[in-house]
Amino acid sequence: xxxxxxxxxxxxxxxxxxxxxxxxxxxxxGMVAASTFIGWRTSVTVTSIYDQVLADGLTTQPNPFTDVSxxxxxxxxxxxxxxxxxxxxxxxxxQSALRDRKAETAALIGTRPVDGRALRAGRLLGLGLLLAAxxxxxxxxxxxxxxxxxxxxxxxxxxxxIAGFGVITWLLLIGFAGIGVLSGRLLxxxxxxxxxxxxxxxxxxxxxxxxxxxxxxxxxxNPVPLPAQDSGAFSWLSxxxxxxxxxxHFKTASAALLESSSTGSPLASALIVALFxxxxxxxxxxxxADRTTGGTHE
Amino acid sequence: MTTAAISIRSLTxxxxxxxxxxxxxxxxxxxxxxxxxGHNGAGKTTTVSILxxxxxxxxxxxxxxxxxxxxxxxxxxxxxxxxxxxxxFYDDLTTMExxxxxxxxxxxxxxxxRIGEVLEFVGFTGHDRERVGTFSKGMRxxxxxxxxxxxxxxxxxxxxxxxxxxxxxxKALRELILRVNADWGTTIFMNTHLLSEVTKTCxxxxxxxxxxxxxxxxxxxTVGAFPTDDALERAxxxxxxxxx
Numbered sequence: 183x184x185x186x187x188x189x190x191x192x193x194x195x196x197x198x199x200x201x202x203x204x205x206x207x208x209x210x211x212g213m214v215a216a217s218t219f220i221g222w223r224t225s226v227t228v229t230s231i232y233d234q235v236l237a238d239g240l241t242t243q244p245n246p247f248t249d250v251s252x253x254x255x256x257x258x259x260x261x262x263x264x265x266x267x268x269x270x271x272x273x274x275x276x277q278s279a280l281r282d283r284k285a286e287t288a289a290l291i292g293t294r295p296v297d298g299r300a301l302r303a304g305r306l307l308g309l310g311l312l313l314a315a316x317x318x319x320x321x322x323x324x325x326x327x328x329x330x331x332x333x334x335x336x337x338x339x340x341x342x343x344i345a346g347f348g349v350i351t352w353l354l355l356i357g358f359a360g361i362g363v364l365s366g367r368l369l370x371x372x373x374x375x376x377x378x379x380x381x382x383x384x385x386x387x388x389x390x391x392x393x394x395x396x397x398x399x400x401x402x403x404n405p406v407p408l409p410a411q412d413s414g415a416f417s418w419l420s421x422x423x424x425x426x427x428x429x430x431h432f433k434t435a436s437a438a439l440l441e442s443s444s445t446g447s448p449l450a451s452a453l454i455v456a457l458f459x460x461x462x463x464x465x466x467x468x469x470x471a472d473r474t475t476g477g478t479h480e
Numbered sequence: 481m482t483t484a485a486i487s488i489r490s491l492t493x494x495x496x497x498x499x500x501x502x503x504x505x506x507x508x509x510x511x512x513x514x515x516x517x518g519h520n521g522a523g524k525t526t527t528v529s530i531l532x533x534x535x536x537x538x539x540x541x542x543x544x545x546x547x548x549x550x551x552x553x554x555x556x557x558x559x560x561x562x563x564x565x566x567x568x569f570y571d572d573l574t575t576m577e578x579x580x581x582x583x584x585x586x587x588x589x590x591x592x593x594r595i596g597e598v599l600e601f602v603g604f605t606g607h608d609r610e611r612v613g614t615f616s617k618g619m620r621x622x623x624x625x626x627x628x629x630x631x632x633x634x635x636x637x638x639x640x641x642x643x644x645x646x647x648x649x650x651k652a653l654r655e656l657i658l659r660v661n662a663d664w665g666t667t668i669f670m671n672t673h674l675l676s677e678v679t680k681t682c683x684x685x686x687x688x689x690x691x692x693x694x695x696x697x698x699x700x701x702t703v704g705a706f707p708t709d710d711a712l713e714r715a716x717x718x719x720x721x722x723x724x
Contacts, residue, residue, distance in 0.1 A: 184584065184587075185584075185585065192581045195573060195577060196572065196573065199570075199573060281570070285568055285569065285571065286568035287568055287569060289562070289564050290562065290564065290567075290568075291582075292533070292534045293532045293534065293557055293560060294582065294585040295554045295555075295587060296585050301585075
């Protein structure tokens with residue numbers, strides 16, 4: 183246990199001190215903060231157009247934003263988690279795995295009486311805590327900004343929904359961090375190690391959903407998940423590949439939490455995202471690189 | 481009868497078709513400062529890598545502090561300290577943070593007091609809050625030695641410890657090595673290709689040539705065989721051709 187805690191503490195400290203992923207972290211936090219404002223501006227713009235159309239007598243329909251939940255303003259965050267958060271998490275994972283190699287401390291660690299799996303688990307724990315802190319900050323930013331826009335604090339159920347969205351976000355990010363750790367550990371060059379999780383991300387976020395939905399790539403940048411095709415080869419493909427469309431499942435679970443329109447089963451989708459995180463973490467703990475020596479921990 | 485701190489029998493290691501170590505047999509008693517001499521590529525670092533459990537030998541056996549390096553690697557790691565040739569740390573972290581990490585990995589739960597003690601021993605107080613990335617080679621070497629000593633190992637492995645140091649640094653490190661041995665009774669296994677260092681530091685020496693031990697004896701015996709100013713140099717070049 184002490185090895186796990188030591189490694190976790192070290193991971194947190196070293197990640198915070200390493201300045202390389204700061205740009206991605208700043209972009210992630212900044213866009214999450216901006217997404218509430220974007221949602222609010224959308225609402226204001228549509229309402230002003232609606233008022234004009236209503237004044238001109240061109241519609242008798244109610245304003246689509248009249249009864250919208252305050253959580254509607256958060257829905258764009260889903261896309262920023264997918265686009266920036268996932269890449270940030272994968273980069274942090276790669277940096278974590280490469281740290282000993284870059285610092286040339288592998289030999290020192292290799293002569294210490296520690297279990298390699300405990301060391302790797304501890305580092306993932308540290309990475310998980312770091313991501314939890316970042317996600318926590320985004321949730322606090324979200325809660326404060328939405329409360330400010332609607333003119334009062336969010337209700338308990340809305341606060342819980344934001345917290346739930348934070349949990350599902352963390353599960354997705356730790357999964358991508360695990361992929362980053364594996365890539366950093368198994369691939370020899372830093373550039374390749376950084377590129378591999380990006381390719382994995384592109385396949386998960388774009389290629390697999392496209393094969394199942396026949397959607398245009400730009401449609402996949404919508405926070406609402408796309409319905410699967412119900413006929414032909416795409417229907418068959420969607421059934422086969424559906425469990426692998428992790429980001430679409432993330433959208434489904436998030437949409438349910440944020441009271442957006444959703445297809446599919448949110449609970450099943452949340453479980454698939456959790457399974458993705460568990461598998462990535464298990465692989466990152468259990469798979470060790472053994473390219474050069476027999477006795478080292480890495 | 482003295483106990484062997486390091487015991488090696490018929491140790492062989494191959495990297496593909498290349499034989500780096502060829503049937504090395506060696507016994508080093510407790511409390512010795514042993515210098516392993518050899519040219520570049522003689523097998524010195526391979527020997528240390530096997531003894532420090534970083535590398536598994538192709539064949540043969542070795543034990544350190546009474547523990548087999550293959551069967552009881554955890555116990556060996558508890559008993560050893562290691563200073564690699566180019567010691568590196570996490571440059572973004574301070575001396576204290578780096579040493580705390582390695583001390584905890586070595587099993588020390590509250591290492592702060594011990595870190596202070598070891599830093600004082602290696603003459604490096606006052607730098608514990610500075611980032612290691614700002615240190616010179618000599619300063620890193622002191623932090624490296626502190627790291628290797630922090631858990632009071634029975635056996636200390638030093639791989640080319642004075643490599644790249646200026647004369648003051650070499651002298652200071654030499655004095656530290658002698659003090660570690662004298663004050664704490666630590667057995668020291670030192671790889672080097674500097675004959676002068678062996679003369680000034682070691683109590684016994686071994687000479688490796690192309691993976692084979694061609695000479696092993698006390699420093700006094702080795703130098704005594706060549707009673708000249710350059711006795712060790714003569715012994716080194718004669719080893720493998722006239723003596724073994």
